[in-house]
Amino acid sequence: MAQQIDSEIIDQVSILAKLELTETERQQAMEDMQKMLDYIDQLNELDTSQTEPMPHIFPIQNVFRDDEAVNGDDREAMLKNAPKQKDGQYQVPKTIE
Amino acid sequence: MELIQFTAAELSEKIRRKEISVLEAVKASLDQIRQMEPEIHSFVTVTEEYAYKRAQKVEKGIRDGQYRGPLAGVPTAVKDNICTAGIPTTCSSKMLEGFVPPYSAEAVRCLERAGAIIIGKTNMDEFAMGSTTETSAFGITRNPWDRERVPGGSSGGSCAAVAAGEAFFALGSDTGGSIRQPSSWCGVTGMKPTYGTVSRNGLIAYGSSLDQIGPIAKNVKDCALVLEAVASWDPMDSTSMKRQDLRFSENLTGDVRGFRVGIPKEYVGEGVEPDVRKAVERAAALLEAAGAAVEQCSLKNTRYAIPTYYIIASAEASSNLSRFDGVKYGYRASEYEGLHEMYKRSRSQGFGTEVKRRIMLGSFVLSSGYYDAYYLKALRAKAVIKEEFDQAFSKYDVILGPAAPTAATRIGESLKDPIQMYLGDIFTVSVNLAGLPALTLPAGLTEDGLPVGVQIIGGCFQEGKIFQAACSLEQALEPWHMAFEKEGHVHGKTV
Numbered sequence: 001m002a003q004q005i006d007s008e009i010i011d012q013v014s015i016l017a018k019l020e021l022t023e024t025e026r027q028q029a030m031e032d033m034q035k036m037l038d039y040i041d042q043l044n045e046l047d048t049s050q051t052e053p054m055p056h057i058f059p060i061q062n063v064f065r066d067d068e069a070v071n072g073d074d075r076e077a078m079l080k081n082a083p084k085q086k087d088g089q090y091q092v093p094k095t096i097e
Numbered sequence: 098m099e100l101i102q103f104t105a106a107e108l109s110e111k112i113r114r115k116e117i118s119v120l121e122a123v124k125a126s127l128d129q130i131r132q133m134e135p136e137i138h139s140f141v142t143v144t145e146e147y148a149y150k151r152a153q154k155v156e157k158g159i160r161d162g163q164y165r166g167p168l169a170g171v172p173t174a175v176k177d178n179i180c181t182a183g184i185p186t187t188c189s190s191k192m193l194e195g196f197v198p199p200y201s202a203e204a205v206r207c208l209e210r211a212g213a214i215i216i217g218k219t220n221m222d223e224f225a226m227g228s229t230t231e232t233s234a235f236g237i238t239r240n241p242w243d244r245e246r247v248p249g250g251s252s253g254g255s256c257a258a259v260a261a262g263e264a265f266f267a268l269g270s271d272t273g274g275s276i277r278q279p280s281s282w283c284g285v286t287g288m289k290p291t292y293g294t295v296s297r298n299g300l301i302a303y304g305s306s307l308d309q310i311g312p313i314a315k316n317v318k319d320c321a322l323v324l325e326a327v328a329s330w331d332p333m334d335s336t337s338m339k340r341q342d343l344r345f346s347e348n349l350t351g352d353v354r355g356f357r358v359g360i361p362k363e364y365v366g367e368g369v370e371p372d373v374r375k376a377v378e379r380a381a382a383l384l385e386a387a388g389a390a391v392e393q394c395s396l397k398n399t400r401y402a403i404p405t406y407y408i409i410a411s412a413e414a415s416s417n418l419s420r421f422d423g424v425k426y427g428y429r430a431s432e433y434e435g436l437h438e439m440y441k442r443s444r445s446q447g448f449g450t451e452v453k454r455r456i457m458l459g460s461f462v463l464s465s466g467y468y469d470a471y472y473l474k475a476l477r478a479k480a481v482i483k484e485e486f487d488q489a490f491s492k493y494d495v496i497l498g499p500a501a502p503t504a505a506t507r508i509g510e511s512l513k514d515p516i517q518m519y520l521g522d523i524f525t526v527s528v529n530l531a532g533l534p535a536l537t538l539p540a541g542l543t544e545d546g547l548p549v550g551v552q553i554i555g556g557c558f559q560e561g562k563i564f565q566a567a568c569s570l571e572q573a574l575e576p577w578h579m580a581f582e583k584e585g586h587v588h589g590k591t592v
Contacts, residue, residue: 017460020441029457039516040404053476057532063335077199083429090424095436
């Protein structure tokens with residue numbers, strides 16, 4: 001039987017996902033995730049005991065390069081998209097007292 | 098014949114011969130956009146001013162010999178999850194409303210080097226999550242063949258733009274079928290290349306191990322030419338592949354003598370609409386008549402592709418979309434106390450329902466205690482699915498099937514039941530899981546006059562074989578027209 005989604009799991013997942021759900025959204029999320037897990041449950045019919053997990057389809061290796069800057073100073077262009085900025089930096093609410 | 102009826106290859110040829118100016122081509126596209134947009138809404142942003150400026154530069158570049166390729170001077174549309182420097186890129190999400198990228202995606206730079214002219218950014222399902230373009234935060238796109246139906250998704254705007262004659266070709270992205278399914282539903286030709294063929298640098302990530310940018314065009318030849326232009330090895334994408342075999346247009350011989358074609362019985366079985374099945378059967382018969390050996394085969398693990406895909410794609414999405422925190426770019430909530438509340442409110446208000454649904458599922462399957470049972474299980478299932486395809490391609494040059502079980506659905510129909518919508522991806526998602534290339538081309542009409550595409554799947558790096566088979570099929574089928582070319586939806590042939 002598929003994993004049962006209770007309010008404790010939903011609250012934990014909301015923390016991980018950094019989402020603040022309204023009560024309606026929370027109920028809906030519980031229902032949606034339960035349906036999805038019930039559906040996903042059929043994967044257990046597939047025997048994968050002899051199969052290694054495959055994160056990537058090609059046998060690729062990490063790519064290294066010398067740590068040399070190739071881009072210019074894009075500070076202004078980057079900051080243009082910031083919702084809030086101050087003194088040429090991103091501005092966030094005060095986090096350290 | 099009107100200017101906008103030309104294919105990209107035809108148009109660039111006429112521009113080269115000075116029969117048409119680049120400015121005329123751009124103006125024709127923008128006129129068509131003006132006429133069609135109120136009804137279709139393919140675009141999130143139309144870049145009129147930019148396009149006119151660029152037209153002058155490209156015109157001069159063509160005359161000076163800077164641009165010699167088959168896309169020089171051709172107006173194109175780019176899906177709105179592909180970054181364009183100085184042009185808003187929103188992923189059709191409130192989260193990125195007003196975001197103007199400081200750089201262009203490598204695929205866009207490739208198009209610019211080829212002399213193509215971007216006339217706008219196309220609508221899509223929010224962050225490419227959806228199969229109908231209805232989850233866009235900026236309104237739905239309508240299918241140019243039937244305005245009461247969806248264009249498919251998530252690259253619905255790109256496919257509708259080509260079908261409506263607003264662009265000569267377009268770029269889309271395909272994570273689980275997002276180029277191939279809307280191509281099928283809009284009667285255009287679209288391709289997802291082998292993973293690693295087109296750089297993902299500048300493509301706003303959804304499921305990084307599955308995402309690929311690909312061409313959407315009026316025919317197979319244009320599709321090959323566009324892929325040739327955008328395929329590149331890019332050091333900025335660590336999964337980019339160094340390929341030597343990128344002259345795809347050389348495979349457009351149409352010769353399939355001796356080709357072995359497999360049709361998986363799972364792809365034409367239960368749940369597939371009769372009109373769709375008929376289109377596949379007719380395509381098979383045409384390939385056979387052209388000298389290919391066609392036989393039924395089996396991909397018995399097909400049914401596991403959807404659960405596997407939704408675990409992996411959601412997991413990667415939950416990680417990729419964690420960058421949207423209201424700090425560096427994008428939406429920030431107006432009221433909050435402290436940093437964490439700012440993160441949470443900004444994300445909760447900025448993301449739509451489907452995006453939040455997938456972030457939640459992804460966070461769950463990656464969380465401690467569930468990781469092995471869900472995420473690792475899916476990675477194992479993916480290996481099984483890939484192995485099954487490898488075996489099939491030891492016997493067959495290409496696999497033939499539908500792109501989707503149905504033709505375009507009615508607006509509002511799919512969103513009622515998410516799982517029902519996910520099931521529609523059954524014939525496309527396994528291709529992404531296995532990293533394979535696949536192309537969809539129009540192959541007939543339903544009784545209701547809606548286009549039906551067939552999908553040709555190849556082994557990794559076997560785009561050449563796909564183009565050979567697709568070219569043969571296109572030649573054997575009756576001439577196809579874009580939706581805008583005739584009223585009353587009577588073109589093509591009913592299957």
